Amino acid sequence: MEDFWAGAFWALKIWLYLIISLIMVPAMFGFSLGISETYMTILVKTLEWATLKIQRAHADEQTLKASSSNGLIQREDGSMEKELEELRRSRPKPPVGGDFTLSDCFYFSRRGIESIVEDEVTQRFTSEELVSWNLLTRTNNYFHYISLRLTLVYGLGIFVRYCILAPLRITLACIGLSWLVMGTSAVGLLPNWRIKSWLSEWVHVICYRICARGLSAAIRYHNRENKPKKGGICVANHTSPIDIVILCNDGGYAMVGQVHGGLMGVIQRAMVRSCPHIWFERAEMRDRHLVTKRLTDHVNDKTKLPILIFPEGTCVNNTSVMMFKKGSFEIGATIYPVAIKYDPKFGDAFWNSSKYSMVNYLLRMMTSWALVCNVWYLPAMHQQEGEDAVQFANRVKSAIAHQGGLIDLQWDGGLKRAKVKETFKEQEQKKYSSMVVGDDSSSNSDG
């Protein structure tokens, strides 16, 4: 019996030494031993092979791969005016009174049914649908048994992911987080010498690098000459809490957020000891002036790190960018936009907070194949003359969407939980009314 425990302890020691030497040390000093690269190459080859096999089996459904969009219907993109004009073509316009026909409802019914079948908003709050299966249990919606070899590879994949990769990653994550807490607290004890901020950045980056290894993250940074500088605000599209790990792997940022309890609270308090972050109490968040003031103060102090903000306010599924809240764009600071795009083949990074808790989500991340993403640093943007905060926010949003290959939506990410405002319906009604009675004000304008 004791031999068993001695043997287990010895195995555990070897395991830890291996991890430290092969993964942690390279992570700390920023070089790579090539292990993860080999893993990724094998993974990519396997997934390509699997895709080919599935495609050959579903030869009759080739047409659906050919369609560029994965959509279910083809929408007519005509405006309300154009569609209603066409509907009314069959009758002459009445001289007085309103221009209404019984067929006007056709336009609204078709738009309504189109949105029931497929709408732009609700699909952003669930994971992106894959065109081809990536050998993960959780994405297996439409794919049935195809061949013995495929099933074997799939079974092997489960074993590798759950029994080898997951424990490794969990160990790394734990090491990374405890290092963060201890390291930042230790740095916090030092007096305010210049070396303190350098050390603090170093500690933060190491911890995030370890966490990134803990998720098997393969990150490519583009245009690093545009990296956010001190005294600015970095804005990015939001897909999951892991975005923070991804961005902080390449530099230090000051975080903004709500004070949490529990483990998150411990981490937050530790981080703030070594360098300034902005944590708000829940009640303070509602006070817009207080929030703006604290952000402005931080930004004006040129020695402090750039603030990292996700203006969408909620996690979206990385196929689109939703409305940016204007708060961070009113401060007048330099905005550094960043676009983050995950590759869904290797794992779904989106955190569906209404479906999965944080712990559940992290476990799912650790049992995916890997986390592959691209980060583009965009050139800095400033608010222009005569541009208000909302227009500025939309301009930044379009730039990010364009770079990341995401769809630019005007809808509010808050629609995940809240109802849409009545004003939008009233706008539609107003538009229709002007088609019925005509716009009195426009009868005078001549261009």
Next chain:
Amino acid sequence: MGSRASTLLREEEIEEIKKETGFSHSQITRLYSRFTSLDKGENGTLSREDFQRIPELAINPLGDRIINAFFPEGEDQVNFRGFMQTLAHFRPIEDNEKSKNPTASEPLNSRTNKLLFAFRLYDLDRDDKISRDELLQVLRMMVGVNISDEQLGSIADRTIQEADTNGDNSISFNEFIKVLEKVDVEQKMSIRFLH
């Protein structure tokens, strides 16, 4: 495990829906996936709130009437069969269906059935007549607060006057069809489904 959409829908059901509505196998499975994603209560049926959660539908002036079209008289839940039957009205009319056996029952997406869908949007109490009052109410839904009662009233009066042929001051389904005989219903009330 992720959504088991296709496994919860049995093959026999898919075949029946295929015969009834004319959708293809893959369209039915994808629409079932959409149905389950809208079904937040996960009880196999949709309620009116489930539809209201779609923002684009919530801002549609006739949103409530369209949602109502899914629910049979007096019921508050619609199952997948009912969902598909209502959606089937918007399938495009294919040429080979026009030359079908005339004694077979009319397909759900025929011109007459499409017009019936629109008729029912106006006919609030389902008595097969559009009265002046009902027309006024639907008009009010479409224009909101932007048109006065008097003007709306005169629009309603004129519409009924033009359509009413038997002088009962309301529009029956046949009168409705007659008024809209020149409108390209097939194209305007159809949605192109892919796959």
